[in-house]
Amino acid sequence: MRVVFSHANFFFMRIFLSLLFGLHICLISAQSDEAVLQSFYTTALEKQQSYKWLGELCAIGGRLAGSENAAEAVKWGYETMKEMGFDTVYLQETEVPHWVRGVEYAHWNNLPLAVTSLGGSVSTPQGGMLAEVVEVADFDELDSLGKIGQIEGKIVFYNYPMKQHYIKTFHAYGDAVKYRWRGAQMASEYGAIASLVRSLTNRLDDFPHTGSMSYQDAEIKIPSGAISTIGAERLSEYLKINPRGKLFLQLESKHHGRVVSHNVIAEKYGARYPEKIMVLGGHLDSWDLADGAHDDGAGCVHAMGAAKLLLDREEPLKRTLRVVLFMNEEFGLDGAKTYADFSEDEMHVLAIESDAGGYIPRGFSFDTDAETLEKIRTFQPLFLPYGLFEFTNQGSGADVGQIRGKNIVLGGLRPESQRYFDVHHAATDVYGAVNARELEMGTASLAAIVFLLDTHDVIR
Amino acid sequence: MRVVFSHANFFFMRIFLSLLFGLHICLISAQSDEAVLQSFYTTALEKQQSYKWLGELCAIGGRLAGSENAAEAVKWGYETMKEMGFDTVYLQETEVPHWVRGVEYAHWNNLPLAVTSLGGSVSTPQGGMLAEVVEVADFDELDSLGKIGQIEGKIVFYNYPMKQHYIKTFHAYGDAVKYRWRGAQMASEYGAIASLVRSLTNRLDDFPHTGSMSYQDAEIKIPSGAISTIGAERLSEYLKINPRGKLFLQLESKHHGRVVSHNVIAEKYGARYPEKIMVLGGHLDSWDLADGAHDDGAGCVHAMGAAKLLLDREEPLKRTLRVVLFMNEEFGLDGAKTYADFSEDEMHVLAIESDAGGYIPRGFSFDTDAETLEKIRTFQPLFLPYGLFEFTNQGSGADVGQIRGKNIVLGGLRPESQRYFDVHHAATDVYGAVNARELEMGTASLAAIVFLLDTHDVIR
Numbered sequence: 001m002r003v004v005f006s007h008a009n010f011f012f013m014r015i016f017l018s019l020l021f022g023l024h025i026c027l028i029s030a031q032s033d034e035a036v037l038q039s040f041y042t043t044a045l046e047k048q049q050s051y052k053w054l055g056e057l058c059a060i061g062g063r064l065a066g067s068e069n070a071a072e073a074v075k076w077g078y079e080t081m082k083e084m085g086f087d088t089v090y091l092q093e094t095e096v097p098h099w100v101r102g103v104e105y106a107h108w109n110n111l112p113l114a115v116t117s118l119g120g121s122v123s124t125p126q127g128g129m130l131a132e133v134v135e136v137a138d139f140d141e142l143d144s145l146g147k148i149g150q151i152e153g154k155i156v157f158y159n160y161p162m163k164q165h166y167i168k169t170f171h172a173y174g175d176a177v178k179y180r181w182r183g184a185q186m187a188s189e190y191g192a193i194a195s196l197v198r199s200l201t202n203r204l205d206d207f208p209h210t211g212s213m214s215y216q217d218a219e220i221k222i223p224s225g226a227i228s229t230i231g232a233e234r235l236s237e238y239l240k241i242n243p244r245g246k247l248f249l250q251l252e253s254k255h256h257g258r259v260v261s262h263n264v265i266a267e268k269y270g271a272r273y274p275e276k277i278m279v280l281g282g283h284l285d286s287w288d289l290a291d292g293a294h295d296d297g298a299g300c301v302h303a304m305g306a307a308k309l310l311l312d313r314e315e316p317l318k319r320t321l322r323v324v325l326f327m328n329e330e331f332g333l334d335g336a337k338t339y340a341d342f343s344e345d346e347m348h349v350l351a352i353e354s355d356a357g358g359y360i361p362r363g364f365s366f367d368t369d370a371e372t373l374e375k376i377r378t379f380q381p382l383f384l385p386y387g388l389f390e391f392t393n394q395g396s397g398a399d400v401g402q403i404r405g406k407n408i409v410l411g412g413l414r415p416e417s418q419r420y421f422d423v424h425h426a427a428t429d430v431y432g433a434v435n436a437r438e439l440e441m442g443t444a445s446l447a448a449i450v451f452l453l454d455t456h457d458v459i460r
Numbered sequence: 461m462r463v464v465f466s467h468a469n470f471f472f473m474r475i476f477l478s479l480l481f482g483l484h485i486c487l488i489s490a491q492s493d494e495a496v497l498q499s500f501y502t503t504a505l506e507k508q509q510s511y512k513w514l515g516e517l518c519a520i521g522g523r524l525a526g527s528e529n530a531a532e533a534v535k536w537g538y539e540t541m542k543e544m545g546f547d548t549v550y551l552q553e554t555e556v557p558h559w560v561r562g563v564e565y566a567h568w569n570n571l572p573l574a575v576t577s578l579g580g581s582v583s584t585p586q587g588g589m590l591a592e593v594v595e596v597a598d599f600d601e602l603d604s605l606g607k608i609g610q611i612e613g614k615i616v617f618y619n620y621p622m623k624q625h626y627i628k629t630f631h632a633y634g635d636a637v638k639y640r641w642r643g644a645q646m647a648s649e650y651g652a653i654a655s656l657v658r659s660l661t662n663r664l665d666d667f668p669h670t671g672s673m674s675y676q677d678a679e680i681k682i683p684s685g686a687i688s689t690i691g692a693e694r695l696s697e698y699l700k701i702n703p704r705g706k707l708f709l710q711l712e713s714k715h716h717g718r719v720v721s722h723n724v725i726a727e728k729y730g731a732r733y734p735e736k737i738m739v740l741g742g743h744l745d746s747w748d749l750a751d752g753a754h755d756d757g758a759g760c761v762h763a764m765g766a767a768k769l770l771l772d773r774e775e776p777l778k779r780t781l782r783v784v785l786f787m788n789e790e791f792g793l794d795g796a797k798t799y800a801d802f803s804e805d806e807m808h809v810l811a812i813e814s815d816a817g818g819y820i821p822r823g824f825s826f827d828t829d830a831e832t833l834e835k836i837r838t839f840q841p842l843f844l845p846y847g848l849f850e851f852t853n854q855g856s857g858a859d860v861g862q863i864r865g866k867n868i869v870l871g872g873l874r875p876e877s878q879r880y881f882d883v884h885h886a887a888t889d890v891y892g893a894v895n896a897r898e899l900e901m902g903t904a905s906l907a908a909i910v911f912l913l914d915t916h917d918v919i920r
Contacts, residue, residue: 042625164897165502167846202897360820360878362847386627387822387876389849416820416847416876418897437624437662437878 033382033455037448040309041386044444050305051436053080054358057300058291058431064119065285065328066098066259073284077264077325081304085311086323087269091262094338096328098259101288102252106196106227108238108245114228115196116208116289117251118180119331121224124194128250131155131193135239139178139186146190155194155247156187157239159232162202162421169202169417170356173424176200177211184224185216194249195224198232200421206230207426210287212331223251263335264325266307271316277343278450278459279322279351280306281399283329283336290429294420298358298439300325302413305443310450317454319349326399329355336399344404349459351400352411354446357424358439359415363390364449367401367410375458376409382452388445390414407460409453413442493842493915497908500769501846504904510765511896513540514818517760518751518891524579525745525788526558526719533744537724537785541764545771546783547729551722554798556788558719561748562712566687568698568705573691575656576668576749577711578640579791581684584654588710591615591653595699599638599646606650615654615707616647617699619692622662622881629662629877630816633884636660637671644684645676654709655684658692660881666690667886670747672791683711721787723795728771730779737780737803738910738919739811740766741859743789743796750889754880758818758899760785762873765903770910777914779809786859789815796859804864809919811860812871814906817884818899819875823850824909827861827870835918836869842912848905850874867920869913873902 044050056076063070074091081089099120105128106115134150135157136142142158145151158179166172179197187195199209206228215221227235238245264284270276282299286292307323327335352364363383366373370393377391395401396410403410415438423429453459504510516536523530534551541549559580565588566575594610595617596602602618605611618639626632639657647655659669666688675681687695698705724744730736742759746752767783787795812824823843826833830853837851855861856870863870875898883889913919 041627045624045627048624164505164508167501167505167901169897360876384849389844418820418901419895422895435879435882437629441627441878 033452036451037382040444040447041441043309044305044440045437048436048440049308050301050443051439053301053304054293054297054434054439055431057297058293061291062288063284063286063292064288065096065261065331065334066256067288070261070285070327074262074264074327077284077300081264081266081323084266084304084308086266089266092265092338092342093260093262094327094335095258096261096334097331098256099331100254100256102254103250104252105250107248108235111234111238113231113235114206114208115225115231115249115251116210117253118213118224118226119210119287120213121184121251121253122221123252123254124223124250126252128248129194130246130248132244133157133235133239133247135159135236142186142190151187152191154192155196155249156183156192157235158183158195158197159236161198162200164202169421172202173200173421180211180226181213182216184213184222185218188218188220188222192222194222197226199226199229201229201424201426203422204229204233207428209424209426210289211425225249225251261327263327263339266323268311268317268321270319272318274320276319276347276349277322278319278349278454279324279400279403280446280450281324281326281351281353283327283355283399284325285328285330287330287425289425289427291431293429293431293434294357294423295425295429296329296355298434298442299354301439302354302442302446306446306450309444309447319454319459321450329399333398333402336402340402340404348403348405348408350409350411350450350453351403352413352446352449353397353400354413354442355397355399356413356417357415357420358434358442359417359419360438361388361413361415361442361445363388363392363414365390365392365394365396365412365414367396368393372409372458376453379452383445383448386441386445409459411449413446415442493912496911497842500904500907501901503769504765504900505897508896508900509768510761510903511894511899513761513764514753514757514894514899515891517757518753521751522748523744523746523752524748525556525721525791525794527748530721530745530787534722534724534787537744537760541724541726541783544726544764544768546726549726552725552798552802553720553722554787554795555718556721556794557791558716559791560714560716562714563710564685564712565710567708568695571694571698573695574666574668574688575685575691575709575711576670577713578673578684578686579670579747580673581644581711581713582681583712583714584683584710586712588708589654590706590708592704593617593695593699593707595619595696602646602650611647612651614652615656615709616643616652617695618643618655618657619696621658622660624662629881632662633660633881640671640686641673642676644673644682645678648678648680648682652682654682657686659686659689661689661884661886663882664689664693667888669884669886670749671885685709685711723787723799724785726767726783728777728781731776732778734780736807736809737782738809738914739782739784739860739863740906740910741784741786741811741813743787743815743859744785745788745790747790747885749885749887751891753889753891753894754817754883755885755889756789756815758894758902759814761899762814762902762906766906766910769904769907779914781910789859793858793862796862800862800864808863808865808868810869810871810910810913811863812873812906812909813857813860814873814902815857815859816873816877817875817880818894818902819877819879820898821848821873821875821902821905823848823852823874825852825854825856825872825874827856828853832869832918836913839912843905843908846901846905869919871909873906875902
């Protein structure tokens with residue numbers, strides 16, 4: 001039989017092929033996706049709404065959980081989101097610790113060293129302490145010296161630098177942060193009376209970087225601080241000249257128990273699946289040494305800015321979009337835990353946070369199954385014109401990581417990390433350290449990924 | 461016949477398959493490439509040699525071609541490269557213009573506006589000028605107003621902003637730079653007595669940005685300057701309030717004819733093809749308003765640092781490596797033209813420059829044939845761990861673009877562009893605006909691409 005390809009044949013064959021490969025649908029949909037993404041990036045870069053909001057938030061100052069500034073930031077978040085077109089905006093109570101830094105000072109024979117308390121440290125005796133210092137390179141050296149009685153009655157100084165060879169600075173941070181987190185506990189086991197860490201930054205400068213620490217089950221809690229990297233180099237030199245010299249250390253602070261604070265939550269109900277919830281989050285609290293512009297003011301205005309881009313579209317999202325400005329990521333994850341507890345019976349399908357700074361975005365990291373990640377990766381070509389190329393399965397973030405759900409996809413924005421620890425938890429984390437365009441590219445990227453995951457039903 | 465796959469069969473089959481697909485070779489070679497690249501990035505990030513050199517170069521100050529500082533930079537480049545292990549280091553004479561900026565001042569009824577002369581502008585009359593200003597959005601509006609006699613005797617103010625929606629800021633620059641380049645010439649045709657452009661930057665701040673301009677064949681040369689973006693916004697407001705108000709403009713400068721300067725050249729002869737030359741370049745001159753840290757101190761120390769990484773390997777390069785620190789890219793490309801003329805009979809196979817800042821690298825752009833680009837793109841997976849993913853055929857750079865050669869591959873490093881125009885040609889282009897790690901990632905990337913192109917004979 002001779003097969004004649006008539007026009008009718010072609011017509012039906014095209015329909016058949018279209019159905020078979022979904023080509024038509026894909027082509028139309030891809031075009032439309034491109035246009036939507038372009039509109040997000042154009043609007044974000046032209047209007048710079050996130051950047052403007054960040055200016056307002058940073059003007060409040062440092063927002064350590066439990067502080068008046070943190071309460072003011074809650075009010076700001078609530079009032080700002082009230083104007084954005086959400087269906088509802090509300091506060092969610094959460095208890096947080098209230099710890100207040102006091103006088104901080106250190107010197108070696110009157111040569112001052114830039115120092116700051118780690119968050120939650122107990123205070124030195126009022127008026128400070130004067131003691132010999134023992135420098136250790138790492139925990140191994142602490143153990144060696146501790147076993148021969150060389151730690152007792154002294155201040156332990158962990159001079160462990162962030163390693164420069166890691167390409168992603170978060171890996172260097174992960175490698176070094178243990179000395180900040182449990183240095184005091186380890187040193188106290190050998191009878192140390194205080195501990196100091198070299199600040200966690202890639203720069204050599206004179207700003208000390210604070211951050212959380214834990215006494216875990218230590219019997220005796222000793223004061224613990226961080227000195228600047230320049231201070232660490234100097235102290236190490238002083239110790240070479242005179243190993244028996246004494247350091248004056250004053251790290252005053254006070255615990256004021258627990259107080260009530262709030263997560264700020266805003267919702268736009270989904271048009272098709274209102275019961276399915278997509279969380280976009282950042283944390284509203286910051287450390288107290290600066291304005292928390294990158295950590296995590298950027299994350300808050302990323303989430304808010306992305307929501308605004310999504311809400312301003314004519315086409316509504318299928319699922320409910322919920323922006324959560326979490327309280328107290330830095331000092332115990334209280335807000336995230338409260339949120340997770342309260343929302344346990346809800347159906348979360350997606351939770352993405354931005355908590356790695358307002359730098360130029362390079363992609364996203366997820367916490368999901370391999371099959372879903374493969375689906376997400378099909379969106380990569382849409383992001384390449386905007387410079388995002390990383391779509392990995394390497395975790396999400398501390399706040400959204402608390403949220404439980406059967407089919408939930410967790411995610412985190414992944415900005416360029418080279419400069420993050422230059423300012424992280426230090427006096428340098430101010431509005432002027434954030435570039436408007438880099439910040440806005442993050443905002444648009446978050447809107448884009450939520451749009452794509454919702455529109456193409458990659459999330460359940 | 462029953463085929464039995466004995467061990468011997470398997471052995472020969474493996475050899476056969478290996479030869480057929482070159483699998484063994486590929487695997488060994490890929491491993492080795494990976495190790496070499498890792499050593500480049502590790503060394504660059506740990507030693508920060510480029511960053512240290514940049515500190516020395518920036519300490520000289522602005523290096524406008526023809527200036528004493530430029531001569532000092534030549535000396536610095538020569539003496540520094542003398543210590544690096546090259547086979548030869550020498551200076552190449554080139555003539556450059558010598559133009560010197562004088563008093564610069566503008567005010568509107570005593571309200572000051574931050575202003576600077578464009579490079580090569582003629583001077584206003586001594587003591588300045590006072591004249592009405594006519595603001596135009598673009599050349600079309602200039603034409604419309606010019607045709608009805610509204611330009612004559614006035615100062616033309618081009619208030620054309622860099623468009624924020626371009627993802628790569630170089631595209632926004634390319635779109636807007638025509639007002640700086642030929643604004644004066646166009647305005648003078650309608651009888652304007654001076655011209656001002658809104659500074660070419662993505663930021664709203666109070667720093668004017670200079671840059672080259674051309675009178676082309678204009679009969680009358682009028683003084684031309686740039687005002688800060690904040691100044692542009694203000695002036696536009698003032699003009700709305702009082703369109704007939706007058707601007708005082710003083711832009712003094714002087715042409716001192718042409719003087720002798722130098723390219724700085726260093727060579728390491730190739731072990732196998734010494735006659736084949738690979739150029740690594742940056743330009744030593746800068747504008748005079750700051751230290752030229754990003755433009756193009758970064759490019760110079762990129763080229764030098766990459767050369768050091770390559771020279772410090774035990775395995776020599778096959779081809780000759782030539783570092784060229786070009787003189788006067790900014791103000792006429794004299795050094796590049798001289799270099800191209802003098803080296804016309806040499807066999808250039810590669811010329812890569814870095815002249816887009818010391819920001820985190822995102823890839824390379826080439827000027828080559830499609831087949832060679834495809835070969836280069838096979839290296840992309842080696843660069844992905846370091847965040848470089850762009851390998852395009854979209855041009856190289858102004859200096860290396862002058863070099864001619866039958867089979868030459870031209871290339872340029874492509875760093876992230878978001879912040880480049882924040883500092884470009886302005887008082888903000890200082891050492892402190894460069895991040896050590898971002899800079900060093902560029903150095904390692906340049907070493908890596910030269911190593912790969914030479915080792916795998918992608919260049920002829």
